[in-house]
Amino acid sequence: MSEINIRALAKALNLSIGTVSKALKDSYEISAETKERVIALAKALNYNPNPYASSLRRKKSNTIAVVIPEVADSFFSAAIKGIEDVAQLKGYHVLLYLTFEQYEKEKKILQECRNGRVDGILMSVTSETIDTVHISELLTDTDNPIPLVFFDRAMDGINVQRVTTNDFESSFAATQHLIDAGCRNIVYLSVSKNLHINNKRIAGFKQALLQNHLKTEEHNVADCSNDGAYNHQLINKILTSNNRPDGIIAGVEKLIAPVYVVCQQAGIHIPSQIKFISFSNLPYAPILNPSLTTVTQPAFEMGQQAATLLFKAIEKKGSSAMDEHIILPATLVIRNSTGMEGRLD
Amino acid sequence: MSEINIRALAKALNLSIGTVSKALKDSYEISAETKERVIALAKALNYNPNPYASSLRRKKSNTIAVVIPEVADSFFSAAIKGIEDVAQLKGYHVLLYLTFEQYEKEKKILQECRNGRVDGILMSVTSETIDTVHISELLTDTDNPIPLVFFDRAMDGINVQRVTTNDFESSFAATQHLIDAGCRNIVYLSVSKNLHINNKRIAGFKQALLQNHLKTEEHNVADCSNDGAYNHQLINKILTSNNRPDGIIAGVEKLIAPVYVVCQQAGIHIPSQIKFISFSNLPYAPILNPSLTTVTQPAFEMGQQAATLLFKAIEKKGSSAMDEHIILPATLVIRNSTGMEGRLD
């Protein structure tokens, strides 16, 4: 912090500290003339008020926390852009916390948020997160309930505002699209049984199978993990089994590469031998080989809306309806990985 | 902030505030017995010290700022992971600021850092950033020089620690690889003439041409912008001109997609008709059509090293050698986009 503080300003102007403070905040108590003098000198000396002194006194930090499992994912990186966008507009600062998909880290991070460091929290839970006590503790703090908004990866059984996509419907549509393309043995690559969005997507998947009179069997849902090597093996096992599927839906972006790689290695052609859809915001989907049909979420907008919701909750302190639930539609972008074309290469 | 503060603790324990504070910080002044009592109650009441009160008094925020132009770029997202990794280890908090490639935002953000909010700054400059006064102002603040470390996109003419890659050499190597593959008319797609790394890469490119007795002409370096539509048009113009190049080097990841798309649209086959290399950390490079030869930076490690350097500077306050310059090697990963194979598809 620079040596010039409000005290130095006051001394130079021969005013009291309080007067300077009020002048800078354009208080009605201060004459126009004095305000001008104060502001002029403040600008000349490049005065920058200490944010922590202010936070301490006002019990307001103008800072929010963004708690996410990962940043190298096109959904999250786009969502962060949306969040930053409205945060900058609102004059808020953004603390970024990565949980690296670890529940313990998430717990610790949230715990550290309970001391006034942030005015609110935006989060997408870890794939390991099962219980919600660490979250509900924040909300039910008798003295200081801290506003929290889920985006994308929300938790059930807890009364929290959230911004998500229509996971059931979009998964249903993706599945239907595969069925329409001729698939009869579709495998859904699941992220984590703990994730609500994952389960909604599985539900949509199963419902589509049901409505098309296709049986859902054990092997139709495969649980992937956070271990890339394990996932690769699992996918390899599925795609080289006797009962090889003719359609794949990946519930998360990081499963795209292993599917493509395994297909390439095993000589399985997409889409003639197997069709593939992934939930993903990857801007490179159009230039993959073949281009990838995706369920694409409006990530940027989701970030914006979640942040907007949070700021509303912060400002209205308590009066906010906790059950607000914004659902934005994802779009099925059809490309060649589910196309009907034969083997061209 | 929760209602339990250090005062409440002190009252409950029948101790003075100062004693409780010292006990929690494991001061030698406090008896083991008292420390135990204090810590036990603190844990029981879930006491969480107010960070801003502490920051105010200690003039230390335990927070750093990460100022970058963009997050939806695989280099930056990986670098952030590295930064978060060591920040969490060191007990620091990370404020994320996106400049959206806008110089004005960068300036404003840095200005806001000059009030004690952060103990240090990690940054990659905007493609618009020309002068360095907004940066040198931070460093030469008579009273409070705030440590800053560049990573990747550094600025010249200013004495700042930095972590970069061997841009000249890797660009040289990439160019040489294209020449070895038979290219004689290579175009370098430049990010921004303002960026130091970009100019180093161009220099390496030109040097390679020179050493191979190839002339560098005007059209061999094409300036792209931050406008996607403009870039697309420019690339389209280049690839459909009479003097169509037989090799392309893209200086930044975001130019990959337009090159592929234009080639596809114009029916130009990679690599038989044109060969393509991009600077990029894209994990999807192997599954593009064709797989993309890349110059890949050790992004995660760069984030780690930059953060480590910054923390060292923060701790040693002043005694740090400002000219420390860590250069990590990028690697040329050869894939099919520069391969010799003919048209197979």
Next chain:
DNA sequence: TATATTCACGAAACCGTTTTCGTTACAACG
């Protein structure tokens, strides 16, 4: 025994703002 030292803790200043609550001077008002 007188003095020095160590131990364990309390009192209070301090960090830089914000905000409440005076206080003064002056105008308005009956």
Next chain:
DNA sequence: CGTTGTAACGAAAACGGTTTCGTGAATATA
């Protein structure tokens, strides 16, 4: 003329920690 009101500012108490300095008791030293 006494009262009220208002405009413009100052004094001081917060906010919740940290840190310096003091202080009394116990122990060691001469």
